[in-house]
Amino acid sequence: MTFSDLLIPGGQRADSVVGDDALLRALVSAEAEWVRAQADAGVLDPPLAARIASAIEQAEIDPEALASGAEGGGNPVIGLVAMLRRSVAQRVSEEASMAVHRALTSQDVMDTALMSVVASALAGCHEALGRTGDSLARLSAEHADTVMVARTLGQHALPMTFGARAGRWLDGVAAAYRETDPDHTWLPVSGGGAAGTHRAALALESMAEDSALDMSLGDRLGHFWARRLGLNGPVADQVWHTRRRPMIDAVEPLARAAVACAKMAGDVVISSRNEISELAEPAAEGRGGSSAMAHKKNPTLSILIRRSGVTASRAVGALMESEALAVEERSELAWHLEWEPIRTVARHGLIATSLAAELAEGLIVDPGAMTRNLNLDGNSPASRDTGNSADQARAAARRWDTAKEQS
Template identity: 40%
Template structure:
């Protein structure tokens, strides 16, 4: 959680240092379990290491200090875990055959899986509420705007349907990304050389490792092929894009001089430190904040991917960590805030109707006729909204089938 990231408590425990340490220990336990499956270690040793990892937790502050010596936190973590395992023979096999990047990359996949599951849940709820808005307002006429000026009449149902379409696209990416998360297993330089000294079947060992974590076996290490990271980044940035459109629309349409929408009233939210009349659209503002930060974080992941030189990169890999973790936290937080925003959204039908009527001359100028009823010039608004609803309804477990 971060004071300068309001709302980050919504992602508490998912990607912080404690979660990362727990994930790295899970990786070490899974590797030892895989060693036992191919006969390098005994089942009793694997159980001992698992129990030790569950009971032992390093001091985070000291681990931060110790991480500097190796440039990453894995070396110090492994040293501490080995020291905590009471059986010297088992302790000697902890981490043997892996490298630091294997552990940290795989641990980040575990954090991504937990974050993507939360994001998916938030998007599913958001999509259901948006679908309800579309259905409730299929005939609610409002002024359409292009380049900030009046264009032609639309329905609020159509506007909500476009929000829904963005969320459905993001949801598809989130689900696909979660299903493709790979383990990282290559050893010192991506050849599994030491693992090959331990067993005649290092590729079977790598598969057992991925299976133990319920991650995908990618078939080869991706130490310098960073597509798994940039794919996650693309998914998260696209999600924030979709949420940003919703937030931007609701903030703009909630301006006092427009007043067609407003955030739901929550006691204690939206106030000012000095102006007692204020009711700020805080949720929309914070979702916009995430949407404005996300693209540059995604760009950082691509920049690092393009500099992943040699067999393991010098600094590019390191620059991914906080960019990815921040992007995961931002998207979890923003998806939760957007879900709450739409759940409590107030639609001011009278204002929409009055404005559409008052601006009829401008809204119907394209038509070139004397008819000044906005309801007669909606084109295919209803049909387009229905098509997007049909897409929502085809999602397993949602809507009509």
């Protein structure tokens, strides 16, 4: 039997991107494309590189043995390289197997594979945020004049419109939509070699054909590797084995996306309370039930979105701490501490945005309840000045249209 982690409801929405199978595919792809990049850079015969890369992609990987063996070297790349070289030796030649992982170190492959996972997560979040934004733009326009009471510090404040509140949700989603656009993010490969000096790559210089690119061989290999993987090339002459800002910058948009969705979800949790009843989540079979109280309809979607927003933001904090712990040219602790937080941010970014799209698309708005709650203050209709709430709602919808056009 296979299933997602039972302690992460909604996790199945992200498994195809961040699960172990997805990570293993990213690791194998990183190794295969590195071989092809060697041919691109002129240090490996192209037909031979194609055969080696094919043998890598056809390798039989034992995930359990790989996971168990990772204990010996501290990471799964060491065992994976041995399995891939064995496949190449069997399918091509023993000599050809030495091109596998040549001039790389384990951290290069792990970091680059994780960047590929982050790239897929960004694409998934971006698509889900687009759906959410479309729904919120519709709600903002439809309810630009729907009067409700604003609440500050948990208490009734002044009249406003629901369209304005939805517009504020929308602005947060729009910002996250722009930040998660894979075409506008910097996702670099990592190719510094054993101590970040490119020493092994430079040793191949005599084998390289002339290149039109004005780069060292190490940077040239990184450029072609990135192009093969759909990532960005490394910044010239910069190695980020212990300068971890590139990874933090890559995952932060995923956390901000989850947080933007959590803001909306928090408002829905409050507004769906029985004594307020201004909003309700879309109904679905099996959703919102209680094991002990059949009458309950819990705001489960919103609860899980808020959980993911908080979890993702905390995981970014853990990554920041890891950067502070990084030492010398390879950390004995900080790098290993990053792996789960990276996957956590990606997983919960995907969960939050996917659930938020479903929530926004089916959100039930009750204008009658909004009027009833507003009347609790004894305000007459004539005194319900909502300021420029209607204008704010319509402006948010226009800003969303602009954000989509620019993305």
